[in-house]
Amino acid sequence: MTKPAVVLLSGGLDSATVLAIAKGMGFDCYALSFDYGQRHDAELRAAEKIADIFGVKDHKRIHLGLDAIGGSALTDRRIAVPDQLQEGVIPVTYVPARNTVFLALALGWAEVLNATDIFIGVNAVDYSGYPDCRPAFIEAFERLADQATKAGVEGARFKIHSPLMDCSKADIIRKGLELGVDYGLTVSCYAADREGLACRVCDACRLRLQGFEEASVPDPTRYQS
Amino acid sequence: MTKPAVVLLSGGLDSATVLAIAKGMGFDCYALSFDYGQRHDAELRAAEKIADIFGVKDHKRIHLGLDAIGGSALTDRRIAVPDQLQEGVIPVTYVPARNTVFLALALGWAEVLNATDIFIGVNAVDYSGYPDCRPAFIEAFERLADQATKAGVEGARFKIHSPLMDCSKADIIRKGLELGVDYGLTVSCYAADREGLACRVCDACRLRLQGFEEASVPDPTRYQS
Numbered sequence: 001m002t003k004p005a006v007v008l009l010s011g012g013l014d015s016a017t018v019l020a021i022a023k024g025m026g027f028d029c030y031a032l033s034f035d036y037g038q039r040h041d042a043e044l045r046a047a048e049k050i051a052d053i054f055g056v057k058d059h060k061r062i063h064l065g066l067d068a069i070g071g072s073a074l075t076d077r078r079i080a081v082p083d084q085l086q087e088g089v090i091p092v093t094y095v096p097a098r099n100t101v102f103l104a105l106a107l108g109w110a111e112v113l114n115a116t117d118i119f120i121g122v123n124a125v126d127y128s129g130y131p132d133c134r135p136a137f138i139e140a141f142e143r144l145a146d147q148a149t150k151a152g153v154e155g156a157r158f159k160i161h162s163p164l165m166d167c168s169k170a171d172i173i174r175k176g177l178e179l180g181v182d183y184g185l186t187v188s189c190y191a192a193d194r195e196g197l198a199c200r201v202c203d204a205c206r207l208r209l210q211g212f213e214e215a216s217v218p219d220p221t222r223y224q225s
Numbered sequence: 226m227t228k229p230a231v232v233l234l235s236g237g238l239d240s241a242t243v244l245a246i247a248k249g250m251g252f253d254c255y256a257l258s259f260d261y262g263q264r265h266d267a268e269l270r271a272a273e274k275i276a277d278i279f280g281v282k283d284h285k286r287i288h289l290g291l292d293a294i295g296g297s298a299l300t301d302r303r304i305a306v307p308d309q310l311q312e313g314v315i316p317v318t319y320v321p322a323r324n325t326v327f328l329a330l331a332l333g334w335a336e337v338l339n340a341t342d343i344f345i346g347v348n349a350v351d352y353s354g355y356p357d358c359r360p361a362f363i364e365a366f367e368r369l370a371d372q373a374t375k376a377g378v379e380g381a382r383f384k385i386h387s388p389l390m391d392c393s394k395a396d397i398i399r400k401g402l403e404l405g406v407d408y409g410l411t412v413s414c415y416a417a418d419r420e421g422l423a424c425r426v427c428d429a430c431r432l433r434l435q436g437f438e439e440a441s442v443p444d445p446t447r448y449q450s
Contacts, residue, residue, distance in 0.1 A: 063290040069334040097333035100373045104329040108322035109294040131378045140369040147365040148325045153356045 004028045004057070005117035005161075006106045011046030012188045013208055014121035014164055017172050020179035021163045022119045023054050030113060031059040032106055036066040036095075042196030046187040053182070062105055066095060099132035103141050103160065110158070111149050118145075119161045125168050138162050169211025177217065184220035197224040229253045229282070230342035230386075231331045236271030237413045238433055239346035239389055242397050244279050245404035246388045247344045255338060256284040257331055261291040261320075267421030271412040278407070287330055291320060324357035328366050328385065335383070336374050343370075344386045350393050363387050394436025402442065409445035422449040 005027035009015045022029050031051040033044055044061065051059040099122060106118045122133040131137060138160050145158035152158060164172055176183065188208045189198035198205050200223050212219035230252035234240045247254050256276040258269055269286065276284040324347060331343045347358040356362060363385050370383035377383060389397055401408065413433045414423035423430050425448050437444035 060293045062293045063288060065288040066330075066333070068285045068287045069330070069337055095333070096336035097329055097373055100329040100332055100369065101326065104322055104325040105291075105294070107325055108291070108320075111321035112294055131375055132373045134372070137369075137372045140365075140372040144325065144362075144365040144369045147359070147362045148322055148357045150356055 002026055002028045003117060004030060004113045004115040005119055006030050006032055006110045006113065006115055007056070007119040008102055008106055008121065009033050009047045009051060009059070010121075011043035011048075011050065011186060012121075012204075013169075013176070013183055013186045013211075014123060014172060014188075015047075016050045016181050016183070016186045017176035017179070018119050018121040018161075018163060019050060019054050019056070020176055020181050022161070024179050027117060027119075029054065029056045030109065030115070031056045032102075032109060033059070033061045034064050034102060034105070035061055036064040036098075042192045042194065043187045046185055046196060049185050050181075053185075060109065064101065064105070066098070066101070069096065097132065099130075099137070100141070107145050107148065107158070111151065114151070116151060116156050116158045117161060118158070119163070121164050122162050123164045123167060123172070125166065135162075135165060138165070168214065169207055170214035173211050173215040173217065177215075182220070184222065188221075193224060195222075197222050199224055227251055227253045228342060229255060229338045229340040230344055231255050231257055231335045231338065231340055232281070232344040233327055233331055233346065234258050234272045234276060234284070235346075236268035236273075236275065236411060237346075237429075238394075238401070238408055238411045238436075239348060239397060239413075240272075241275045241406050241408070241411045242401035242404070243344050243346040243386075243388060244275060244281070245401055245406050247342075247386070248279050249404050252342060252344075254279065254281045255334065255340070256281045257327075257334060258284070258286045259289050259327060259330070260286055261289040261323075267417045267419065268412045271410055271421060274410050275406075278410075285334065289326065289330070291323070291326070294321065322357065324355075324362070325366070328370075332370050332373065332383070336376065339376070341376060341381050341383045342386060343383065344388070346389050347387050348389045348392060348397070350391065360387075360390060363390070393439065394432050395439035398436050398440045398442065402440075407445070409447065413446075418449060420447075422447050424449055 005022050007019050007022050007029050009031040033047040124134050142160050146152035187196045188204045190202040190204050191199040198221050230247050232244050232247050232254050234256040258272040367385050371377035412421045413429045415427040415429050416424040423446050
C-alpha cells in the first residue's frame with residue numbers, strides 16, 4: 001500500500017518540482033493550494049493543470065484571507081512589487097508567517113488523511129532573506145506537528161520534506177525536467193497578467209530566468225512581451 | 226508605551242476571559258477572529274461586541290476555508306455534534322490542527338504589528354482530549370515562532386500566553402467576573418441558533434452550565450427554551 005502525503009502546490013516552478021519528486025518517491029499525493037489574496041490567480045489555474053498531469057488523488061484549494069493582516073506586497077495592493085532584491089533585507093514580497101500558515105493547514109489535512117508526510121518547496125538558497133525558508137524553521141515545525149496532532153501524541157513522527165532546500169534554481173530545473181515537469185505550465189511571476197504571462201522583471205522572474213540560463217536549457221516561460 | 230498583543234477571540238466564554246486578562250495586564254490588544262465554516266456565526270457577532278466593550282485597538286476577522294479539509298463536526302455538516310463527551314476519546318468536534326492554524330495566523334499579524342505576545346484561551350482541564358490544548362503544544366509553538374519570524378531570527382522571544390491552561394470552567398468564570406466580563410454576551414454552544422441562543426445539551430453547553438453552577442453564580446446564558 002502506498003503512503004499518502006500532502007504536497008503544497010502553488011503552481012510555481014518550485015512546488016511543481018516538489019510534486020514530481022513526491023510522486024517519484026511513490027507517495028499518493030494530495031495537493032493543497034491556497035487562494036490567499038494573491039495579486040492574480042493565474043498561479044492557481046497553473047496548480048490545477050499540474051495536479052491533473054501528475055495524477056494527484058485529490059487537490060484542494062483553501063480560501064485564506066491573508067490580505068486582512070497585510071504587511072506584504074503580495075497581499076496588499078498598496079505595497080509595490082520591487083524589481084530588485086536587496087542583499088540582507090527581507091523583501092516586501094515576504095508574507096508574514098506564510099509558510100507557518102500553509103504548513104499548519106497542510107497538517108490539518110494530513111490529520112484527516114492519516115498522513116504523516118508533508119512536502120513543501122522552500123529553498124534557502126534563493127530566498128535566504130525569508131526566515132520561514134530555513135532548515136531550523138522546518139525542524140521546529142516537525143517538532144510542533146508531533147505535539148499538535150492526535151497521531152503525534154500517539155507516537156507518530158511527522159516529516160516535513162523540503163527536497164529543494166539546498167538547491168539552486170538551476171538544480172531544481174534540472175531535477176524537474178528529469179521527472180517530466182513541463183515548466184511552460186508553471187507561473188512564478190509576482191505580477192503575472194490574467195493569462196499567466198510573466199513580467200520578466202520582478203524578483204521571481206529574474207531568479208527563474210537565471211535558473212534556465214544556468215541550467216543551459218530553453219526557458220519555456222510565456223512572457224508578456 | 227504599552228506593548229501590543231494579538232488575542233485570539235472566538236466570542237466564547239474562554240476567549241472573552243483571555244481578552245479581559247490581556248487588557249488587565251496592560252497590553253494594547255489586537256483581537257483576531259476566524260470565520261472558518263463554523264455552523265453559525267452568532268459566535269462571531271459576539272466576538273465583535275466583546276472586542277468593542279474591551280476597547281481593542283483593532284479587530285480583524287479572517288476568512289479561512291477549513292471546511293475544505295473536513296474531519297470535524299464543527300466544519301462538516303455531515304458529522305453530527307454529539308451530546309456527550311467520551312472519556313479518553315478525541316471528540317468529533319475537534320478541528321484538525323485548528324489551534325496550530327489559528328496561532329500561525331496570529332503570528333503573521335503579530336509580525337506586522339511588531340508584537341511578540343499572543344494570547345489564546347486553551348484549557349487542558351476541560352479539553353484534555355484535544356492535543357493542541359496542552360502545555361507541550363504551546364511550548365513547541367513558541368519555539369517555532371522564534372524560528373518562523375524576522376523578529377525571532379533577530380533574537381526576540383515570542384510568548385504564547387495561555388492563562389486558562391490549568392483553570393476549571395468555574396475558575397475561568399470567577400476570574401472573568403472580577404475583570405468585568407459580561408458572559409451574557411458570549412456564545413459557547415456548538416449548535417447555537419441564528420440569534421445565538423444556546424442548545425443547553427451539547428458538550429460546550431454542559432461544561433459551561435456546570436461552570437456557573439460550580440462557581441455559584443447565576444448563569445446569564447440565553448437558551449433556546
